[in-house]
Amino acid sequence: VETGTFSPTITKSITNKQDSYSAGEIVTFDITVTNTADFVITDVILEEQTDGCKFVSGDSYTVRNDKYASIASIPAHGSVTVHAQYEAGDDAVKTIMNVVELTGALASNNYSLDTSQDYTAEVDFVVANISLEITKINENQDPLSNAEFTLYRNRELTNVVSTGLR
Secondary structure, three states, X not given: OOOEXXXXXXXXXXXXXXXXXXXXXXXXXXXXXXXXXXXXXEEEEEEEOOOOEEEEOOOOXXXXXXXXXXXXXXXXXXXXXXXXXXXXXXXXXXXXXXXXXXXXXXXXXXXXEOOOOOOEEEEEEEEEOOOOOOOOEOOOOOEOOOOEEEXXXXXXXXXXXXXXXX
């Protein structure tokens, strides 16, 4: 009887990537598990390790609770994508490392999950809730009325947060 191990891969990405997220905004994630073996793997268990992040319903997997999702089977060389989300809180500025781990998987043959491998995937994002008041002034430090301004979210000056007259 042939025996051995298998080693699936796991990746995580943010599907609505932006420079930062404000209170109440939802960060959405795709977690993709790929079966690199030449046979079907079953009973794949994923654990969401970041406080406040939770799995959400989708196709080809079952959400057990906020922290655990299971994939019944992944065909040889196939992939399944699981979805998760995080609601940004009211932190002033905070970088959050979001981590998910594949904690178990089986095969119907005599192969087992290679437990010497690390099956985690991570991605970070920034929560920022900053209140900013803009007062345009002249060279004498006098406030200017009806002065136009544009406030951008990024260095490239492509993501406008606010515009107006002050």
